[in-house]
Amino acid sequence: MTPPSTSPTSLLPNNAVDTPGNSPRRRPAWLVTGVLAAAGMAVSLQQTLVIPLVPVLPEAFDTSPDTASWLLTVTLLSGAVATPVLTRLADLYGKRRMALVAMSVMTLGSLVLAVTTSLVAAMVGRGLQGLAAAIIPIGISILRDELPPHRVGFGIALMSTTLGIGGALGLPLSGILYETSGWSSLFWVTGSFTALILVAVAIGVPESRTRARGSFDLVGALVLSFALVTLMLFVSKGGSWGWASPVTLGLLVASVVTFAAWVPSQLRRETPMVDLRTFSRRPMLLTNVASVLLTVGMMANNLLTIPFVEAPEATGHGFGISVMGAGLVMIPSGLAMVVFAPVSGRMLNRVGGRGTLLVGALVMAVSYLTRPLLAADVTQVVVATTLCGIGAAMSFAAMPVLVMASARPDETASANGINSLMRSIGMAGASAGIAALLAGLTTTHVVDGVATTHASTSAFTVGFLTCGVLSLVAAVTAAFIPPAAASRRGTTTLGRGIGERQRVVGDSAA
Numbered sequence: 001m002t003p004p005s006t007s008p009t010s011l012l013p014n015n016a017v018d019t020p021g022n023s024p025r026r027r028p029a030w031l032v033t034g035v036l037a038a039a040g041m042a043v044s045l046q047q048t049l050v051i052p053l054v055p056v057l058p059e060a061f062d063t064s065p066d067t068a069s070w071l072l073t074v075t076l077l078s079g080a081v082a083t084p085v086l087t088r089l090a091d092l093y094g095k096r097r098m099a100l101v102a103m104s105v106m107t108l109g110s111l112v113l114a115v116t117t118s119l120v121a122a123m124v125g126r127g128l129q130g131l132a133a134a135i136i137p138i139g140i141s142i143l144r145d146e147l148p149p150h151r152v153g154f155g156i157a158l159m160s161t162t163l164g165i166g167g168a169l170g171l172p173l174s175g176i177l178y179e180t181s182g183w184s185s186l187f188w189v190t191g192s193f194t195a196l197i198l199v200a201v202a203i204g205v206p207e208s209r210t211r212a213r214g215s216f217d218l219v220g221a222l223v224l225s226f227a228l229v230t231l232m233l234f235v236s237k238g239g240s241w242g243w244a245s246p247v248t249l250g251l252l253v254a255s256v257v258t259f260a261a262w263v264p265s266q267l268r269r270e271t272p273m274v275d276l277r278t279f280s281r282r283p284m285l286l287t288n289v290a291s292v293l294l295t296v297g298m299m300a301n302n303l304l305t306i307p308f309v310e311a312p313e314a315t316g317h318g319f320g321i322s323v324m325g326a327g328l329v330m331i332p333s334g335l336a337m338v339v340f341a342p343v344s345g346r347m348l349n350r351v352g353g354r355g356t357l358l359v360g361a362l363v364m365a366v367s368y369l370t371r372p373l374l375a376a377d378v379t380q381v382v383v384a385t386t387l388c389g390i391g392a393a394m395s396f397a398a399m400p401v402l403v404m405a406s407a408r409p410d411e412t413a414s415a416n417g418i419n420s421l422m423r424s425i426g427m428a429g430a431s432a433g434i435a436a437l438l439a440g441l442t443t444t445h446v447v448d449g450v451a452t453t454h455a456s457t458s459a460f461t462v463g464f465l466t467c468g469v470l471s472l473v474a475a476v477t478a479a480f481i482p483p484a485a486a487s488r489r490g491t492t493t494l495g496r497g498i499g500e501r502q503r504v505v506g507d508s509a510a
Helices: 028-050 051-061 071-091 096-113 119-146 149-181 183-206 218-239 246-268 282-310 323-369 378-405 409-440 457-479 495-509
Strands: 016-018 210-212 442-447 450-455
Touching: 028 071, 028 096, 028 149, 028 183, 051 071, 051 149, 051 210, 051 323, 071 119, 071 210, 071 218, 071 409, 096 119, 119 149, 119 378, 119 409, 149 183, 149 282, 149 323, 149 378, 210 323, 210 409, 218 246, 218 409, 218 442, 282 323, 282 378, 282 409, 282 457, 323 378, 323 457, 378 442, 409 442, 409 450, 409 457
Parallel strands: none
Antiparallel strands: 016 210, 442 450
8 A cells, every 4th residue: 555645646657647537437357358359350450361362462453463562561661650659649648549549540441442443542541551550569558557467467468469360360361251252351341340349449448547748759750750661661672672772772771871860869859759768778679689580480480381381282392272271271370379378478477578488489499490390291280380379479478578577657558569660570571581582492393284483392491490590599589688576677577567567557546
């Protein structure tokens, strides 16, 4: 209990403000968790829904493959720009408010995609959908603020794994809807789902009482957005444009120069767009490095497995499975992430974020390093992908816990937003790297008198082993994250530490 001589608001950080008048009656923990997890799943569904349709997009929009690929790129770019901006606005002006804004924009994007046959309009719709990428970090920070301490671990674990869950479920759903009802059906169905979740968020999610003081750094946001756009274009399009081409190198130089100008300007501001001092601390820095590496592994689980099983048997490794069948192969890994959400939550409370991240990274490493051996039949492939999903579930549950252990309560949305941005960079890097790998190592074979070219067995072997090594590097990185007892907040475990800080802020706001 707070001593009578202590003002409740004194327990908040110096630049945080308590706004009890803006907070409605507390909702049940199961309702808040379920609604936000559904919102996160809707976001990940929209992000991955178009991936299986990449081969048919040029014909659907009567354009070239390179132009059609912008339907994927524009979502990545808008998400990269929106995530740090919306999460900062969430800390300043309300997390539920910004979640509603993001969900509304995503619903609008789905409507545009459902009714248009224009490539330009479709790109606008995909860009609007990408803006909702901030839902997951904002949702995690809401759970940290609103859930009772014993529920925080499970809530964060479930919310963190929605990216993988939605992705795994979205792949077969995309194929089924497209083959049965066409392009627009994808977005009528998912858009309706998003609209329902928007209403659920409005009704079932309370507004957080903890706000950051200060103003929004508009200039800093614009400069950061330009730096991120040029960086993401370099990473995502460098393979198709040529890594040594003037345009690609120009993007890299522009990004580096812009970041070089942006960093000192942020250090000089009293209320910066991103508190770089916080993100340069060892726990936060190492967590973000591990996040990039493990996101590559999570993405590669889809990007390598699907073409692997779709390849003709004549390649020596494929099974000739259809697009829909390949999506079904990935469902067990998504379901495993759901099942392991409560397990990850308990791990967070028992061994803390660092231990959970370390174990998850090692499980992912084992799944990839054994993949060249687990390829005799589809069942073995499913076992390997499911093991990767289990490791990803643990790893992604631990990341926000470690991030929030190093962040002030009033900057949790921003901190998770930057971590989410690191994951986006990992996703872009995985997509570009694997595309280059599969295009660079190929084999030609003849079926029914027709010569066709596919990625060779060695390409997949290199990809699997590389992801295994990256996961091992992530595990080593996790091992060097300081234990929670050494953090500036002095908590005994990262999982319990979040519960204690949530209780302090909640008590002060009551």
